[in-house]
Amino acid sequence: MSEYSVVGKSVPRVDALDKVTGAAQYGADVHRPGMLYGKIVRSKHPHAYIRGIDTSEAEKLPGVRAIVTQADVKTGRSVFATDKVLYVGEPIAAVAATDPDIAEEAAELVKIDYEELPVVQDVLEAIKPSTPRLHNDDTKDGPARRVIKARLKKLSDDESQDHSAEIEELTAKFESLEDEVYYNISAETHTEAGDVEKGFAESDIVVEDTYVVPRVHQTYMEPHVSIAEADSSGKVTVWASTQGPFAIRSGVAGTLGIPLTQINVIPTTMGGGFGGRFGVALTHVPAVLLSQKTGRPVRVQMTREEEFVDGRPAPGCVIKLKTGATNDGRILARQALAFWDSGSVSGASIGSTIRVRGVYKIPNLKVDAYGVYTNKSGTTAYRAPGTPQVAYAGESQLDEIARKIGMDGVEFRLKNMREEGDQIPAGAKEPKVGYKETLKAVADAAGWWNREKGPNQGWGVAIGDWTNGCGPGGIYISVHEDGSVRIFHGSIDITGTDTAIAQIVAEVLTVPYEQVTITRGDTDSAPYATGSGGSVVTFTMGNTAKLAAEDTCQRILALAAERLNTSADNLELKDGKVSVLVQDPPRSISLGELAAYSLSTTGGPIVGKGSFARKPSTPALAAQIAKVEVDPETGNVRVLKMVSSQDVGFAINPMAVEGQIEGGTVQGYAWAMMEEMQYDEKGNVNPGFVDYRVPTSADLPTVQSVIVEVPAPNGPFGAKGVGEPPITPTLATMANAVVDAIGVRITELPIKPEKVIDALKQNGK
Amino acid sequence: MNKHPVSLTVNGDQYDLLIEPRKTLLATLRDTIGLTGSKEGCSTGDCGACTVIIDGKAITSCLMLAVSANGKEITTIEGLSSNGHLHPLQQGFIEKGGYQCGFCTPGFIMASKAYLDEIPNPTEAELRHALGGNICRCTGYTKIIEAVMSAAEAMRNA
Structure with a gap:
């Protein structure tokens, strides 16, 4: 019996009536008197010089009230492309008209003169010297060159001895590593703990693989929308469907040079965000510019197609991963080299590469990560940004090792998990956590210990960790x-x-x-x-x-x-x-x-x-077990059972917490099995729900959620943040279940039926 | 563009309108009549957020032109509760936590109503299949299915 009377209870939500009667006011439900409708003019080419922008035809269309371009941005901050476009969908101008259909017509009448450039969409291609540069000719060194460079610096700084022979040798080696001269690099991070070379040498088994995770869209159901109203005094009001009204205020203020006190952001009910709804570039800034120019309220609303071409999705990632362990199941070393697909601007998630260490006592760790420019829209956060990608690689590889040494996947993980006081690789000491409790809870609930499987069936387990922000x-x-x-x-x-x-x-x-x-x-x-x-x-x-x-x-x-x-x-x-x-x-x-x-x-x-202000948060674990059945004729993978446990600290509203676990798990399932933003030399080729499939109720069984409560010392009543952790393990959970069913590992997500068929053929079935 | 006379009965109220032929029923409901409960999630009939009921059938109103709906009786989410009483589906979504952001909820409720009016006692598998035209990105569907199943029971017992 709980000692509390209100917290810990599944009371109905405070907004229940509005949400089930259609009364809740989302962004596009805001209507202002005299409102105009904005439409963005977008690049039709993934990489091209702009040789001219001609708005004259569009201006003549009855009902058009204003067209804005970069020339209207007094601060000079980049809002619209001017001389070069870097992806299909990049904003070049915006139109305001008295009717949304007129605005759309006018946007199509804006003539852009392009000079097309070669396109690069693949990260491993983009880093090569032969590929087109998006921004400049700068280069970065790969991991081996970095190591040599550091050694060379040390040697040349040491004047006590003559190192010229070694310096000469290392310099030659450095120069010979030509494929480690990376182009189009947007960002890099490097972390090291212990000595991975020593760790691999001491390992009985070393597994090395390359994992490919696609770029996926958050696919919040409400497309981006903004209504801006600038009055004659210069005061700007923005109705925004956003995760962060105060971030929108400062973002609009900074971009357009408006004092904070002159901007009021009125948040509307929000139709999902998952990390993708913090920025001001997509609709808020264009709406304000159009309102300032016309003196009228302006609504800018993206279509679903615009969401796909100019949203800010989660980056895809190529991860080269190597893990060493002993035959009795101790992980000794792990090394990762990750290339994140940033798109046209430096973006999100690269900082999470370190999470490839998981919650394990890995004494030797080396992580090198690079963000890479490609001719796609920029990226941003998506639910535990970066972690599902690297957890997929890390947990897949652990599964491989467990199979090779003949150890149970849950036992193997439990054996290596950190506990309170353990050293976090390249981190601090572990606080009190519920890692083992959470994994055991899912194993018990799923019937892992006495699991059975029929033909073409398989079981998979994986975990993922995350720490809530503050x-x-x-x-x-x-x-x-x-x-x-x-x-x-x-x-x-x-x-x-x-x-x-x-x-x-x-x-x-x-x-x-x-x-x-x-x-x-x-x-x-x-x-x-x-x-x-x-x-x-x-x-x-x-x-x-x-x-x-x-x-x-x-x-x-x-x-x-x-x-x-x-x-x-x-x-x-x-x-x-x-x-x-x-x-x-x-x-x-x-x-x-x-x-x-x-x-x-x-x-x-x-x-x-x-x-x-802030207090330290406590890490949380999500652990999942899936049972699947593969149809060897069609390659279709059906989920028979999906159990998802999570340490939530304390569930203030258990029903809402379950909803987070279930929803996050299904998003992870979709990333593993269905979703992939696909690109060719003409840009994104699947900008809609027919070709970019997200799961429906028909695709999945009930997700069984298991709440584990190991209180967080600084959380209210012990609560931890619960939204993000449940997506982190699922990519690997599904991949591991499919391996168990078909005997072949598919290392490139999503695991679509055609890949399963290919894998089965490869396995002689 | 020339406008056409369109007469719609929405939630029992009659509207005599002049509408451009390119305007969808969804745009007309939302922008002309001001009933914004039906949502625009994709404009291509794939997400189901705009679902309304016409002549007992669930219709994605983003795919129907307003002129095609001339003379029809339309029920939207705003017309579902009666005399201040929530419909069992609305009650079910509240009690089972069948929504999070809530953007897809009106569409799910209307699609479920059209389905349950025809098939009052579905299995879970049948219901999951029947609601396959509606996308929810928050809940993972578990609580939506629970909500509709519990509403179906309440409707059968009513």
């Missing part, structure tokens, strides 16, 4: 004379975080959940709140809510002490009323009575506030 937030609470409690804040709820906040406040103030309401402010009215990404909200805003409720509680007790003529420490807040602890006969006052009383005192209304 950021600043503020919350106000007021108590009203009917006893109701109102929360005011500025963070975005996607998945039920408002409900968690309301539950926390109700718990602390000992009132029924139904008595608590919550209001979201805009950036003019609400205190700052960190963006809703990085599994951050329940941790950050939950802590903030708890602080605000405790502050409110102090105010309540002080008022009650005055009213009941006793001291605050002789009072207790329980069941929504304040009672005198030591008093005969017992006396008490309800929150409503107290709130009414507060209006007639010099103290005034009951208001509490919470303000929170």
